[in-house]
Amino acid sequence: MAENDKTHVAMTAGGAYSLATLGAKDVINGAWPIVLDAIERIPDRPGSAFTFSDMGTADAGTSLEMIGDAIAAIRQRFPERDVQIVYTDQPRNDYNVIFQMLHGLTGQASYLDRFENIQVMASATSFYNRILPANTLDLGFSATAMHWLSRKPCDIPDHVHAVGATGTSLKEFQLQAAKDWEIILLHRAVELAPGGRLVLVNFGVDDEGRYLGNTGGINMFDTFDAIWRGFVKDNMISEAEYAAMTLPQYYKSVDEFCAPLEDPTSTVKQAGLSVEHCESRVVRCPFAAEFQSHGDAARFASEYIPTLRSWSEATFSAGLHKSRLDVERDEIIDNFYDTYESMVCAAPEGHGMDYVHVYLTIAKES
Amino acid sequence: MAENDKTHVAMTAGGAYSLATLGAKDVINGAWPIVLDAIERIPDRPGSAFTFSDMGTADAGTSLEMIGDAIAAIRQRFPERDVQIVYTDQPRNDYNVIFQMLHGLTGQASYLDRFENIQVMASATSFYNRILPANTLDLGFSATAMHWLSRKPCDIPDHVHAVGATGTSLKEFQLQAAKDWEIILLHRAVELAPGGRLVLVNFGVDDEGRYLGNTGGINMFDTFDAIWRGFVKDNMISEAEYAAMTLPQYYKSVDEFCAPLEDPTSTVKQAGLSVEHCESRVVRCPFAAEFQSHGDAARFASEYIPTLRSWSEATFSAGLHKSRLDVERDEIIDNFYDTYESMVCAAPEGHGMDYVHVYLTIAKES
Incomplete structure (x- = not known):
């Protein structure tokens, strides 16, 4: 298991928002060698467009740079082929901004200024359904999206x-997550062209048992839980209300990710998918990293909490x-969030939302 | 030249808005036999998705019913194939509502409730550029969109x-319209699969020299012009300001539509496109038709003018x-629009915006 201890580049402009997206962008940019390796292994399909999907893309901002690099690599490898980029997310996502x-x-700046014969599309179909026609996907990509379950069991x-x-x-x-993972993979198995990669x-x-916001310091989810229990x-x-605040997420272990891709009797394996590469990485919380240099606890707290709020508020509010x-x-x-912010402000050390990701390359048999 | 004298169904609900979209929807639904005929002639490409594009779709409302019917016909003819529907318009269009x-x-109600294995996408690429990968389009459709020139010459x-x-x-x-038409057709020639249709x-x-708002009664564009001249x-x-109010549109004659598709030396013909069917039709103005039954001049004027305003205001305002x-x-x-409304109110007979369309089926050689 490799660990990415990449030092963050200094922020040139923008505040909390740029910092918040920088973390997710670091994760994607860190995946670049893996994406490039996949591009180099995908077989040619002369006369067909090379089709790339970005599943769960949100505003497409965090993957923009990586997709530009991917197009350059695809174009170098297959100079004659069109490249089709399909951005996907849920029906309620904002596709106009993309x-x-x-x-x-x-x-x-957009990669459309740099390359000819790129066809960009959007699909508002969830990755729990089939997004693309059968046997058309060369490279499917997704970052930080598939931990959202299809339902709260x-x-x-x-x-x-x-x-x-x-x-x-x-x-x-565990059962819901395993079922959802199987559904995600089976739809992708249909979409992938022979030899295509995810x-x-x-x-x-x-x-080591680490996960988002739990990498040795103060456990972010336990803090969420402790504050709500205090409110009870x-x-x-x-x-x-406390019970209804359950987040519809599950973080799979490496074994859980790989199980259906390795068991020869599984539907996923029988659909032709197998693991080509698997590693986990920790990417440091950009807010905690910045705090190490500026040392201002109030600033850290006020910049850090909004990013937690951005993805947790809807569930907590719906629980009321x-x-x-x-x-x-x-x-x-x-x-609730003020309480969390006060805790960070009063004793900042150990707080932070380090990212823990499992990076998988999955190949469809050719 | 056939003329469609289809009687309008009575409005069940809604006012001017529904009436405004009913006209455009009538035009599209009237094209159904032509679309069906095209579907029946398009050759099979087993293993590939049947790809349908709706170019210049706006909010996709007026083509919804026709596309549902088209999917049913495509599915009947090619039961095993996925069907991919690509909605296209300009970058600033609202794709979220679609x-x-x-x-x-x-x-x-959506056709996605009725059919399995339909992949819906959106592209924000104008029809003056290439929208789809080469050789993938089975049936390209567009209604009431390509009269907008790429620029005002x-x-x-x-x-x-x-x-x-x-x-x-x-x-x-004339020159700009001919160039634009050539560009539109050459991009489609690349996109179309062999034997595909537009x-x-x-x-x-x-x-007979008829065009939008000029079918024997009072000429709508001459009325526009006369009111602005009066303002001068x-x-x-x-x-x-009057001169700058030029609408960047051109209505081609049947000959102008067909010229590059019939001239053996043209780039379009050499790219493999030819005319398979051509007719013109007049579809009655729904507001004028309603007026014939309700007889209320003030109501006619107040319902009719907003639809003219919807597509002309931006150009006129930019001219100031x-x-x-x-x-x-x-x-x-x-x-300006109040003046037009008063004219209609005072003497309603002869006013109206009858649609005059040229319906073309274009085939790519197989």
Whole structure:
């Protein structure tokens, strides 16, 4: 298992937002050697467009640089072929911003300025369904997206996340995650052309038991959980509300990622997929890294908490009882993140959201 | 030349908006026999997705029903093949509304509920550029979109539209339209698979000289022009502003549509395209048709003018001098459409925007 201890480049402009996307962008850019290796192994299909999908792309900003590099490598290897880039996410994602950025309407540089014969498309089909026609995908990519389950199998009674689940609820999450992973892979097995590759970079649990926000310092999910439990104790929320705050996520272990790709009796293996490369990496929290140089706890806390809020707020807010007024709901949610921010401000050491990803290259038999 | 005198179904709900889209939808639904005929002639490509593009789709509402019917016909003919639908328009179009409608988030019925193995995509690439990978398009469709030129070649000094242009300015518009048509067709020639078809339904001038808003009654474009000339005379706008109000559109004659597809020395013909079917049709203005039954001139005028405004306002407003304040600009534009509305209200007979379209099926050699 390699660990990426890459030093962050200094921020030139922008504040918390750039820093927040820098982390996710670092993860993707760090995957570049793996993507390049996949491009070099994918067989030629003369006369067909080389089709690349970016699944769960959000605003397509974090993968922009890497996809530009990928197009250059694909063009070098197959100079005669069109290259089709398909950006995918859920139906409610904002595709207009992706197109406007790529077509030069936002002032940002786009790889469309550098290359000819690139066809960019968007698909609003989730990776839990089939996105592309059969046998057309040369290289499927996804980063930091497939930890979101297709459904929450149950509420976890004693934690907000499956990383803290035990007993029956843990089992239900494990089962749901295994089923979802199988569905994701089976749809991709249909889409992939013979010899096509997937490079999937997903949140996971590494062989040392580390996962997002739990790499030796203060456990981020346990902090979430402790603050909400405190709110229950102080009668600010009910036990039922606490239970309903379960995040519909699961971080698979390396073994769980690989199981269906290695078991010769599995549907996935029988569909022709197998693991070509697997490693886990830790990418440092950019906020905690910056704090090491600026030393300002209040700044760290105020920059760091919004990124946690961005992906957790919807679940926590939905857990609050329907009868609550919006103003009351907003107050509780604000109070929650303010509490977390105060904790970081008062004792910043050990806080941070290091990323732990499992990087997989999966090949379809040719 | 067939003429479609289809009676409009009674409106069940909605007002001017539904009526406005009904016209465009009538035009597309009227093209159904031509689309079906094309589907029946397109050769099989076993193992490949049947790829259908809707170029210049706007919100994809007017073609929704026809595309559902097309999928059913394609599925019947090629039961084993995936069907890929690619919605295309300009980079600034709203693709989010298209995806949300198709994926059932708006409550509207979608063909995705009726069929399996349909892959829906969007492309924000204009039809003046290549949209799809080479040799992948089975059926390309476009309705009421390709009259917009890629650029305005010149201002027309004595009319707001090329239908009223003469001399040099007419020649420049003819040249630009011919170049643009060639570019559109050459990109499609690359995209089309051998034996693939285009069904293009475009505003044009029929063999009796009729065109949009000019089918025997009062000429809509001459009315536009007369009102603006009146504004010049009354010193409400300058001569230069009037000249700058030229709409960047051109309505080709049947001969102009067919010329590059019939001339054996043309690049388009050499790229393998030829005309398989050509007809022009008049589809009655839904507002004028409704007026015949309700007889309320004020209602007709108030429902009819907004649809003219929807596609002409941007050009007219851009023609006004940059130094004008927004409030002044809005006042002039409101005044213009109010004047038109008053004219219709005072003497409604003969007003209306009948559609005149040229329907073309173009085949690529197989």
